[in-house]
Amino acid sequence: xxxxxxxxxxxxxxxxxxxxxxxxxxxxxxxxxxxxxxxxxxxxxxxxxxxxxxxxxxxxxxxxxxxxxxxxxxxxxxxxxxxxxxxxxxxxxxxxxxxxxxxxxxxxxxxxxxxxxxxxxxxxxxxxxxxxxxxxxxxxxxxxxxxxxxxxxxxxxxxxxxxxxxxxxxxxxxxxxxxxxxxxxxxxxxxxxxxxxxxxxxxxxxxxxxxxxxxxxxxxxxxxxxxxxxxxxxxxxxxxxxxxxxxxxxxxxxxxxxxxxxxxxxxxxxxxxxxxxxxxxxxxxxxxxxxxxxxxxxxxxxxxxxxxxxxxxxxxxxxxxxxxxxxxxxxxxxxxxxxxxxxxxxxxxxxxxx
Amino acid sequence: xxxxxxxxxxxxxxxxxxxxxxxxxxxxxxxxxxxxxxxxxxxxxxxxxxxxxxxxxxxxxxxxxxxxxxxxxxxxxxxxxxxxxxxxxxxxxxxxxxxxxxxxxxxxxxxxxxxxxxxxxxxxxxxxxxxxxxxxxxxxxxxxxxxxxxxxxxxxxxxxxxxxxxxxxxxxxxxxxxxxxxxxxxxxxxxxxxxxxxxxx
Numbered sequence: 001x002x003x004x005x006x007x008x009x010x011x012x013x014x015x016x017x018x019x020x021x022x023x024x025x026x027x028x029x030x031x032x033x034x035x036x037x038x039x040x041x042x043x044x045x046x047x048x049x050x051x052x053x054x055x056x057x058x059x060x061x062x063x064x065x066x067x068x069x070x071x072x073x074x075x076x077x078x079x080x081x082x083x084x085x086x087x088x089x090x091x092x093x094x095x096x097x098x099x100x101x102x103x104x105x106x107x108x109x110x111x112x113x114x115x116x117x118x119x120x121x122x123x124x125x126x127x128x129x130x131x132x133x134x135x136x137x138x139x140x141x142x143x144x145x146x147x148x149x150x151x152x153x154x155x156x157x158x159x160x161x162x163x164x165x166x167x168x169x170x171x172x173x174x175x176x177x178x179x180x181x182x183x184x185x186x187x188x189x190x191x192x193x194x195x196x197x198x199x200x201x202x203x204x205x206x207x208x209x210x211x212x213x214x215x216x217x218x219x220x221x222x223x224x225x226x227x228x229x230x231x232x233x234x235x236x237x238x239x240x241x242x243x244x245x246x247x248x249x250x251x252x253x254x255x256x257x258x259x260x261x262x263x264x265x266x267x268x269x270x271x272x273x274x275x276x277x278x279x280x281x282x283x284x285x286x287x288x289x290x291x292x293x294x295x296x297x298x299x300x301x302x303x304x305x306x307x308x309x310x311x312x313x314x315x316x317x318x319x320x321x322x323x324x325x326x327x328x329x330x331x332x333x334x335x336x337x338x339x340x341x342x343x344x345x346x347x348x349x350x351x352x353x354x
Numbered sequence: 355x356x357x358x359x360x361x362x363x364x365x366x367x368x369x370x371x372x373x374x375x376x377x378x379x380x381x382x383x384x385x386x387x388x389x390x391x392x393x394x395x396x397x398x399x400x401x402x403x404x405x406x407x408x409x410x411x412x413x414x415x416x417x418x419x420x421x422x423x424x425x426x427x428x429x430x431x432x433x434x435x436x437x438x439x440x441x442x443x444x445x446x447x448x449x450x451x452x453x454x455x456x457x458x459x460x461x462x463x464x465x466x467x468x469x470x471x472x473x474x475x476x477x478x479x480x481x482x483x484x485x486x487x488x489x490x491x492x493x494x495x496x497x498x499x500x501x502x503x504x505x506x507x508x509x510x511x512x513x514x515x516x517x518x519x520x521x522x523x524x525x526x527x528x529x530x531x532x533x534x535x536x537x538x539x540x541x542x543x544x545x546x547x548x549x550x551x552x553x554x555x
Contacts, residue, residue: 006387006395176422177383177395256421263420337425 004181009147010035010174012182013103013167014043016151017075021187022101023049024074026063028056028082031115032171033105036077057082061089061102068098069208071195073155073187077103079171080121081112083129090164091130095210097225099158101151102136103167105174106306108333116333117171117256119306125168126284126314133222135229136164137236138283140254144178150281152183159190161232168283170306172256172335232285239287240279243269247276249348250294251328252315253304254280256335261304264341273349283311291318300348301325304341306334326354361416363499364424368409368441369433369454374488377514378431379410381492384510385500386414394422407436414500429499431491433474435460452495454487470494472536478529486529493533 007015014036017025025040037053044051054060060076067074078086083104093100104125108118128134137157139150147169154165199205212218243265244250253261258279268275278294280287295301301323303312309327316325328344330336344354363386367378376397383395396411411424426446432438432453438460445451447466455471462469472494474487483490496502502510507530515523 006383006393172396172422175397177380178393178419178422179387259419260421260423266420335423337423338421339425 002181002183004179006177007144007180008035008175008177009141009144009169010105011039012144012180013077013141013147013151013174014039015182016148017101017155018043018047018049019148019182019184019187020073020152020155022073022075022155023047024052024064024067024072025050026052026054026060026067026074026076027078028054028060030079030082032107032117032174033077033079033103035174036103036105057085058088061086062092064100064102065089065093065096065098068093068100069096069196071192071197073099073101073159075101075103077105079105079107079115080109080118081107083121083124087124087130089130090128090136091132091134092210093164094128094130094134094136094225095132096208097162098208099162100164101155101158101167102164104169106168106170108331114333115171117173117306117335118331118333119170119255119257120308120310120331121168122283122305122307122310125166126286134163134225135232135284136166137161137232137285138166138168139238140168140281140283141173142255142258142279142281143173144176144180146281147173148180148182152187156188156190157232157236159188159192161228161236163228163232168255170256236282237285237287237289238281239290240281241276241290242279243274243276244278244294245276246274247294247297248299249273249275249302249345250298250300251275251277251302251304251341251345252280252291252311253277254283254311257304257306260336260338261341263338264345267338267342268345268349271346273345275345275349280311286314286318288314288318291315292320295319295322298323302328302341302344302348302354304328304336306336307331328354362419363414363429364427364446365412365414365429365431365499366409366424366427366441366444367412367431367433368407368437371406371408373408373433374485375408375433376410378488378492379412380514381510382412382414382495382500384513385496385502385506386412388506388510388513389414389500389502391415392417392419394419396422396424407434409437409441429495431495432458433488433491434458450498452491452498454491456487470498470537470540472533472540474533477532477536481528481532483525483529483532486525489526489529490533490536493530493535494537495533496530497534497537 108114158165386393454474456473456475474490
């Protein structure tokens with residue numbers, strides 16, 4: 001049964017994790033994602049789950065590793081500086097091919113930075129975030145509804161492909177309240193024959209490790225992992241387009257920047273400028289095909305980001321630099337206004353440089 | 355984008371932390387949802403909340419809402435002087451500024467917006483409702499911008515007041531009624547400017 005309520009993004013994500021059958025949360029508080037832990041501290045005991053505030057972010061991600069080894073759905077959440085601390089764990093999870101669900105409600109950096117919204121962890125999230133060759137599935141919600149729906153999807157993707165699914169969002173989407181419809185369906189069941197559940201002296205022991213000292217064996221591990229990643233790229237890319245049918249100017253933005261960009265596209269269209277928006281919902285896999293197709297008729301791309309320009313590189317790669325791509329951004333916890341984005345669109349429409 | 359959209363109401367509520375700014379916004383958000391509108395509610399958070407200024411962006415719309423951040427409010431509710439001064443220039447032409455005249459003794463600076471001065475803190479205090487100045491102003495806001503029936507007001511209150519504060523519902527209702535009465539009564543007085551208040555889309 002579905003019901004529509006008003007919730008904060010962080011709370012909707014937390015409730016969706018419960019709906020997804022997650023019964024193991026390990027975390028350490030940090031603004032602006034504290035509501036996730038606070039919500040689950042209340043809810044987990046109600047459903048017989050575990051809420052554990054770890055002694056550090058590093059401990060929390062390795063607790064996720066442990067729970068995942070046992071075949072359980074487990075999650076952790078943090079914000080930018082905390083995710084840096086978790087990067088070792090992300091690498092170990094990848095090296096052991098374990099499913100995990102990780103949330104980054106981004107704040108401004110580098111270092112301790114500030115606590116206002118940012119999108120400056122794009123490189124870190126989409127390139128893996130730790131040492132070694134690996135990827136995470138990176139999901140970028142742009143509404144409270146998507147905080148819930150992409151959480152449900154994230155747990156499934158993690159289990160289907162034995163890898164980390166990460167929600168990459170920001171303080172605005174985490175803190176804002178909107179209508180959200182929560183579906184209470186039975187979570188999808190995944191067989192986990194590799195899980196460490198105890199042999200009872202009835203079967204061979206299972207070993208989960210990321211240590212392979214024989215280089216040929218480790219090479220094969222990497223190759224088969226990347227064959228799996230290729231399947232993810234083929235099957236799991238998600239993207240929303242808005243006003244792209246006849247667009248000459250194409251904005252590319254995710255999360256809060258996409259919401260600001262939608263206002264700007266609507267305003268531009270009202271004044272006769274053919275602008276459109278491509279909103280990647282998965283940042284990895286990146287919707288390269290949608291971008292490449294758009295480059296057929298789009299004159300100019302604008303990457304709207306709360307960073308000094310990170311996603312812009314993936315756009316240029318996707319379109320093989322066939323069209324100019326310019327950056328429209330604010331950083332440090334500032335958010336571009338629709339007017340700022342509209343101004344950039346208008347300048348491009350007049351053929352001026354940005 | 356300076357112009358008002360008929361079907362969208364952008365509201366900014368600002369004041370000190372502790373004045374019930376976020377609760378004010380939450381109230382409007384739930385009222386909007388009850389009326390079948392799309393809503394967004396976005397608080398300022400972090401160091402601002404810890405004792406300093408607080409503000410809250412609320413948007414009610416018949417259409418999908420893009421950015422939840424209110425840069426140019428249709429209605430500004432100001433509960434202290436710094437907020438009044440900071441946000442007065444950003445209110446869109448034809449909009450309304452509703453403020454607590456017992457805390458803000460400043461002369462309105464704009465010709466193109468409607469000012470609604472309600473001495474909310476004093477009115478609350480006189481009525482034995484200390485701490486309910488936000489609900490007095492909310493009553494005035496509802497009178498001007500978001501007409502609800504008595505039953506709808508009661509329903510929203512039951513949604514937004516947490517269980518452990520149920521005993522305060524009656525005081526909330528009284529404060530709301532007082533605010534609405536003052537707003538209705540000041541219609542012909544100098545407290546309200548010559549422009550007509552905006553009605554929600």
